[in-house]
Amino acid sequence: xxxxxxxxxxxxxxxxxxxxxxxxxxxxxxxxxxxxxxxxxxxxxxxxxxxxxxxxxxxxxxxxxxxxxxxxxxxxxxxxxxxxxxxxxxxxxxxxxxxxxxxxxxxxxxxxxxxxxxxxxxxxxxxxxxxxxxxxxxxxxxxxxxxxxxxxxxxxxxxxxxxxxxxxxxxxxxxxxxxxxxxxxxxxxxxxxxxxxxxxxxxxxxxxxxxxxxxxxxxxxxxxxxxxxxxxxxxxxxxxxxxxxxxxxxxxxxxxxxxxxxxxxxxxxxxxxxxxxxxxxxxxxxxxxxxxxxxxxxxxxxxxxxxxxxxxxx
Numbered sequence: 113x114x115x116x117x118x119x120x121x122x123x124x125x126x127x128x129x130x131x132x133x134x135x136x137x138x139x140x141x142x143x144x145x146x147x148x149x150x151x152x153x154x155x156x157x158x159x160x161x162x163x164x165x166x167x168x169x170x171x172x173x174x175x176x177x178x179x180x181x182x183x184x185x186x187x188x189x190x191x192x193x194x195x196x197x198x199x200x201x202x203x204x205x206x207x208x209x210x211x212x213x214x215x216x217x218x219x220x221x222x223x224x225x226x227x228x229x230x231x232x233x234x235x236x237x238x239x240x241x242x243x244x245x246x247x248x249x250x251x252x253x254x255x256x257x258x259x260x261x262x263x264x265x266x267x268x269x270x271x272x273x274x275x276x277x278x279x280x281x282x283x284x285x286x287x288x289x290x291x292x293x294x295x296x297x298x299x300x301x302x303x304x305x306x307x308x309x310x311x312x313x314x315x316x317x318x319x320x321x322x323x324x325x326x327x328x329x330x331x332x333x334x335x336x337x338x339x340x341x342x343x344x345x346x347x348x349x350x351x352x353x354x355x356x357x358x359x360x361x362x363x364x365x366x367x368x369x370x371x372x373x374x375x376x377x378x379x380x381x382x383x384x385x386x387x388x389x390x391x392x393x394x395x396x397x398x399x400x401x402x403x404x405x406x407x408x409x410x411x412x413x414x415x416x417x418x419x420x421x422x423x424x425x426x
Contacts, residue, residue: 131150134225135149139263141259148172148254149247151250152176153222154169155226155239155243157228158227169246172245172249173242173243175252176246177208180208180245182257183260184207184264186261187265187269188200202279206279206281210238211238213240213244213245214240216244220267220268222247223239226240248263285344285348286344300328303319303322305318305319316333317332318331318332319342328346329346329350330343331344
C-alpha cells in the first residue's frame with residue numbers, strides 16, 4: 113500500500129503519464145521501470161535496434177514463461193494438498209498454455225497495448241498470449257517474484273480461472289494430435305513397441321508415435337489406450353518446444369511431398385524438375401512463415417477446453 117502511494121507520487125514528476133495509468137489498470141500497481149514494460153509489449157515485427165541489438169519482447173517472453181511456470185506450480189501445489197505430481201503437472205499445463213493466456217490477455221485489455229506490424233496480425237493468433245508471458249517477465253524484473261505471484265493470484269486466477277473446474281477438465285491427447293496432424297497434413301502412426309508385465313504381473317503396454325517416419329514421444333500404460341494418450345501428450349510437447357524435432361518433421365514432410373509430386377509429374381521429367389525446384393523453395397518459405405502458427409495450433413489442440421463425442425469415443 114505504502115509502496116503504491118510512493119510510486120503514484122513519483123508519477124506526478126514524469127512526463128509520460130498515460131502508459132503508467134494504462135498498466136495500472138491491468139497490474140494493480142504502477143511500474144517503476146516503464147521501459148521494461150514497453151519492451152514486453154513490443155512484438156518482434158517492430159523490433160527496435162539499440163546499440164547494434166534488436167530489442168523486442170522475445171527475451172522477456174522466455175523469462176516470463178519460466179517465472180509463470182514456477183508461480184503457477186507454487187499456487188497449484190498449495191491449492192491441491194495431497195494431489196500427485198501428474199495431477200499438478202496437468203493442472204498447471206492447462207493454466208499456462210498459450211490459448212488460456214491469449215484469452216486472459218484479451219480479457220484484461222493487454223492486446224490493445226501491443227505494438228506490432230499489421231502484416232503479422234493475420235497469422236500470429238497467439239501474439240497476446242506471448243505478450244502476457246513477456247509481461248510476467250517484466251513484472252519479475254521490476255518488482256520480483258512475490259509481485260508476480262500476487263498478480264497471478266489476485267488479478268488473474270482470482271478473476272478469470274476456476275482452479276477446481278480446470279483441474280477436472282480431461283484432455284484427449286490422442287484425439288487432439290490426430291486433429292492437428294490432419295489439419296496440417298502430417299502423417300502420423302501409433303506404433304505398439306513393447307508389452308511386458310509389472311511386479312504384480314499386470315500387462316504394461318508401450319506405444320511410440322511416429323511423425324513423418326520420425327520417432328516422437330513414447331508412453332507406457334496398463335492399456336493400449338493409456339499408453340497412446342501418454343505418447344500423444346509427450347509428442348504434443350515436443351511439437352511445442354523441441355526445435356530439433358520440429359525441423360526434422362518439417363524436412364521429412366517436405367521430402368515426402370516432393371517425392372509424391374515428382375511421381376505425379378513423372379511423364380515430363382524436365383517440367384517436373386523445374387516444378388520441383390520451385391516447390392522446394394515454396395515449401396521452405398512456407399515452413400518458416402507458418403512454423404509459429406503450426407506450433408501454436410499444436411498447443412491449442414493439446415489443451416483445448418471443448419469436449420466432444422469424438423474425444424469420448426477415441
